[in-house]
Amino acid sequence: MSNRTKYILGGIGVGLFAWWILPHWLATLIVLAVIATPVVGYFMLDESQRRRIARLRERRQLRR
Numbered sequence: 001m002s003n004r005t006k007y008i009l010g011g012i013g014v015g016l017f018a019w020w021i022l023p024h025w026l027a028t029l030i031v032l033a034v035i036a037t038p039v040v041g042y043f044m045l046d047e048s049q050r051r052r053i054a055r056l057r058e059r060r061q062l063r064r
Contacts, residue, residue: 011034019027045053
């Protein structure tokens with residue numbers, strides 16, 4: 001099992017645990033924050049940095 005798969009399964013487990021323990025609105029807010037963090041980070045990059053990431057992905061030097 002790859003590291004990425006382990007992270008995904010761990011995140012799902014923590015999300016379900018949070019949904020069970022915390023109030024529904026707070027668990028939803030946490031899940032949305034976890035999803036929004038990398039998206040906001042990507043949009044904060046300059047156009048040249050985004051192109052560089054795209055080139056790395058094309059050459060498969062950066063995992064998707």
